[in-house]
Amino acid sequence: MSGAWRMVARSHGGPDVIAREDFDPGTPGEGELLIEQDVIGLNFIDTYYRTGLYPAPLPTPLGSEGAGRVAAVGAGVTGFAIGDRVGAAGGLGAYATHRILAADRVVRIPDGISSEDAAAMMLKGMTACYLAEDSIALQPGQVALVHAAAGGVGSILVPWLRDKDVIVIAHSGSAEKAATVQAEHSLHGSFDDLAGTVRELTGGKGVDVVYDGVGKDSWSASLASLKRRGLMVSYGNASGAVPPVNLLDLSRGGSLYVTRPTMYDYVATSEELAHTAGRLFDRMQRGVVKAQIGQRFALADAADAHRALEARQTTGATVLIP
Structure with a gap:
């Protein structure tokens, strides 16, 4: 297809390895759709593939989330027509003007939701959905600690939990970010003092669950903030991978539980995907x-977007425009 282009990581490393290349997306095969993308979502997982933390063949087509319009329909596809507004989250290759995907991994965007909002929300929003609804069956009045509460997932997860009448202790990296978070308690500052503050706020008990997308830097504080038999949900590595876990630490902490989920395991079937997207x-x-779109970059400036994300200079979601 003439004029199609994408951004790829030609090697593993910093944002400078991201380069633009022309490509031919081809035509959709049986069960596939060709999507002409209008907006792409930026996510921290994109940096993991760029650095090689998550392995993928080089050059690596970057990006997992986007929204646009159906440009062509492959054989055997029902329920989609040319011109339909659609979105997708998962896989690789979203940093592109065009993308071919299996139709059962694509969802229709409802009227009243813009393509930009869908692209900004799908991956982060469906992550927030499975965290809030599926990883633990939280009841009204239970308490959750949410790290990076002003970030892409956190800014969705906090109001989602509060809508369930869960008490939220939010933690952000700065006073400025904490001021943007509406929660019962919005904290900021060092992880060294966090667990003590959480204990004070919970009458010494600790929280029922910690949602931690930060990783290495917050790990110890997260475990120390949990109540007896509390659940640690480690879903990201913004500060680096969590070190090897000593199971005795979980015993000493109060028979703690730990899970390291990925979204795919919660949307593995087309029915699960539709259910999760529908709830979002x-x-x-x-x-x-x-x-909450805090930043917009041209797709060609994806490297600058990565620099801002890794320097924690972004608030809310960031989108890339082809």
């Missing part, structure tokens, strides 16, 4: 969660 779109339409 429902909360977007009801105004429970909103696409």
Whole structure:
């Protein structure tokens, strides 16, 4: 296809390894859709593939999330037509003007939700969905500690939990970010003092669950913030990978539970994907969660977007525009 281009990582390393290349996306095969993308979402997982923390063949097509319009429909596909607004989250290759995907990994964007909002929300929002709804069956009045509460996932997860009447202790990297978070308690500052503050706020008990996308730097504080038999949900590595876990630390901490989920295992089937996306779109339409787009970059400037993300200079979601 003439004019199609994408951004790839030609080697592993810093943002400078990201380069633009022309490519031919081809035509959709059986069960596939060709999507002409209008907006792409930026996510921290993109940096993991760029650095090689998550392995993938080089050159690596970057990006996992985007929204646009169906440009061509492959044989055997039902339920989609040319011109439909659609979104997808998962896989690689979203940093592109065009993308071919299996139709059962694509969802239709409802009326009333813009393509930009969908691209900003799908991966982060569906992550927030499985964290809040599926990783633990939280009940009203239970307490959750949410790290990076002003970030892409955190800014969705906090209001989602509060809509469930869960008490949220939010933690952010700066006073400025903490001021943007509406929660029962919005903290900031050093991880060294966090567990003590959490204990004070919970009458010495600790929290029922910690949602931790930070990783290495917050690990010890997260474990120390949990109540007896509490659950540690480690879903990201923004500060680096968590070191090897000593199971005796979980015993000493109060028979703690730990899970390291990935979204794919919660949307592995087309039915699970539709259910998860439906719950997200429902909360977007009801105004429970909103696409807080703090930054917009041209797709060609993806390297600059990565620099801002890794320097923690972004708030809310960031989108790339082809």
